[in-house]
Amino acid sequence: MKHPDPRAAALIAQYEALSPAGLDDLVTLYAQDCRFKDPFNDVRGRAALRRVFAHMFETVKAPRFVVAEAMVEGDRCFLSWDFHAGDFVIRGASHLHFDAAGLVVAHRDYWDVAEELYEKLPVLGALMRLLKRRLRAT
Template identity: 60%
Template sequence: MSTLPGEPKSQDPRLQRLIDFYEQLQPAHLDKLDRIYSDDVRFKDPFNDVSGLPAVRHIFSHMFATVQAPRFVVRHAVSDADQGFLTWDFHFSSKGSTFEVHGATRVTFAADGRVALHRDYWDVAEELYEKLPVLGSLMRWLKRRARG
């Protein structure tokens, strides 16, 4: 999917609303989570498995408190009936280094069009741990050993 800046990436307004939210995400937007997520949303990623808006708000608050300049860029989006799938890049800085994490998200929508389930998929070892100075060396060594 190739889109111009500002051009919709999805024909599904529910999915486009989610894309817009993530691509424009700022700390002030956390008060608008209830427009995107249902009250009892389940959110799961490699570090979290929580339910409810307060828990999701906490995840984003923690992100803004621990990394600098977090930014999502959605690359592809598809939807079908009550679910959608996104691929994305997450850019951020931490302790003087910049990082880019590639991942995907599967969402299911509640009857009111808000997200009821948000499930992120990304490889923590490859996308994050291997890029850290000391831990990265260990992870690359373990990967080489596992390959034989």
């Protein structure tokens, strides 16, 4: 995906081409003291951010991101994306905050762990779907 904002364009390009060899290039788009938070991680700093993505490549089969939409207003950016990992897809969004130098100082990922991950696991998925049906209003 192309975007006219150079900060968003650089991030999108890095995420859509992300590989273990490209992790150093990715983290250069983040401030030294950046914060990254997702449903499983809450870390600070480039080294910690790099470890999160290195771990992803160690534990997930063929991970890749496809950015569907990007919106930038001032120093804030919102990305919606699909994360492909082997046989499943997680749909989520990222809220980013750029500093004056155009580096990411805060990155927060939002995605529904129950729907996008747990429901796709054999035993736990059946229990999650049953619980969801029982709690549904209609």
